[in-house]
Each structure stands twice: as structure tokens, then as C-alpha cells.
Amino acid sequence: MTRASAITLNALSLYAVALVLAAAFAAQLLLHELPCPLCLLQRLQFAVLAIGPILNVRFGPRPSHYALSLLAAAAGAAFSTRQVLLHIMPGDAGYGTALFGYHYYTWALIGFATAIVLLAAILLFDRQFEQDSAAGPPAPGAFATSAVWLVIALTALNVVSTxxxxxxxxxxxxxxxxxLLNR
Incomplete structure (x- = not known):
């Protein structure tokens, strides 16, 4: 995998994170479901998960950038596992609306587990880390730059709503x- 294709994959991962953040935000606004504290921690971890790809888009792929995302995905998996375990008892309706039979925190666990597997897989491609010493960091294209700003904007909106x-x-x-609106 070349550096350019790695940056494209990182931009696609940013769009995936943006989709998750937008879906959670849409459920909050359209279904009037306010997120619980564990839900907010999971959203935060999705935003932190995006830091690695943002750094890869801006400065080029590095194992340390992927490591940041791996740590965020592991923490997010722990938070979502905690919430799944809170609602696993028979008769517990769970928290919030189910989507395709699973609650948002279960989807978050699936998302974080998938991120861990995909991040580990992308680390197997060493060629992306080769750098021409004369060349500086790659200039991200409009596709990647838009992904970065979309994640930043959705994260900011989530911070304001929190x-x-x-x-x-x-x-x-x-x-x-x-x-704050009820005062």
C-alpha cells in the first residue's frame, strides 16, 4: 500500500467516524433521546479515534498515529462493553431506541471492535511508512481535507450539545x- 492509498483509507475512516457521530447526533435531535454519560464517553472515544487518521492525513502515515487510534478504540470498546453489561439482564429494555435490533451502545462496541481489527490490519502494510527524505509531508486533497473538517465540526456540535x-x-x-436550557 502506498502512502497515497493509505491517506485515502484514512480519509474514508474519517467519513466513517463522521457517519457515526452524525447518526448519534441525529438520534439525539430527531428522536429526542438525550445521551447518557456512558453514551457521551463513547461519542468522545469516536472523536478521539479520529485523531490518528487526521494526523495521518496531515503529516503522512505513522505507526504512532495508528497507535493513538488503537488506544481510543480499546477505551471505547471498554466503555461500550460496560454499557452492554449494564443492560444484559433478561427483562431489561436497554437504554434508548434499538436500531436493527441493537441499541446504540451495542453498535458502538461493534464499531470499536471493527476499528481495532482494521487498524491492526492496516499496520501490516509497511510501505505506507516509507518516506522520500527530500519530500515533505503529503498535501492532502479536497476529499481528505473535507473529511477532517467534517469530523471536527461534528465533534464541536457534540461538545456544544453535551x-x-x-x-x-x-x-x-x-x-x-x-x-442549561431549563434554567
Whole structure:
């Protein structure tokens, strides 16, 4: 795999993260389902997961960039596993609406596990890390640059909505209203 194709794959992964963040945000706004604290941690980990691909797009692929994403995916998998285990008892309806039979936190666990496998697989291609000493970092194209800004914008929107939901204190376990809007 060449550096250029690795950057394209990183841009595609950013679009995947943007899709996850947008879907969670859409469920919050359209279905009026406020995310719980564990849900917010999972969203945060998806945003942190995007740091590796953003660095790869900007500075070129490096194993350390992929390692940042691997750590974020592992933490996100731990958070989503915790939430799955909280709602695994028979008779527990789960938290929020199910999508295709699974709750969002179960989809998050699937997403984080998939990210771990894909990140490990992409690390197997050493050629992407070869760099021409005379050349600087690759110039990202419009496709990759748009992916970076889309993830940044969705992350910023999620931060604002979290601030509105939780205010400046701890988030409610089962939120029903935006704290800052109800004052």
C-alpha cells in the first residue's frame, strides 16, 4: 500500500467516524433521546479515534498515529462493553431506541471492535511508512481535507450539545432535558 492509498483509507475512516457521530447526533435531535454519560464517553472515544487518521492525513502515515487510534478504540470498546453489561439482564429494555435490533451502545462496541481489527490490519502494510527524505509531508486533497473538517465540526456540535445537556456539573444518569436550557 502506498502512502497515497493509505491517506485515502484514512480519509474514508474519517467519513466513517463522521457517519457515526452524525447518526448519534441525529438520534439525539430527531428522536429526542438525550445521551447518557456512558453514551457521551463513547461519542468522545469516536472523536478521539479520529485523531490518528487526521494526523495521518496531515503529516503522512505513522505507526504512532495508528497507535493513538488503537488506544481510543480499546477505551471505547471498554466503555461500550460496560454499557452492554449494564443492560444484559433478561427483562431489561436497554437504554434508548434499538436500531436493527441493537441499541446504540451495542453498535458502538461493534464499531470499536471493527476499528481495532482494521487498524491492526492496516499496520501490516509497511510501505505506507516509507518516506522520500527530500519530500515533505503529503498535501492532502479536497476529499481528505473535507473529511477532517467534517469530523471536527461534528465533534464541536457534540461538545456544544453535551454542554447544553449537562451544564457545568455531572451529567444525569437518565437525562430528560437540557440542563442549561431549563434554567
Amino acid at each position: 454542554l447544553l445537556e449537562c451544564g457545568f456539573g455531572a451529567c444525569a444518569d437518565n437525562p430528560v432535558a437540557y440542563e
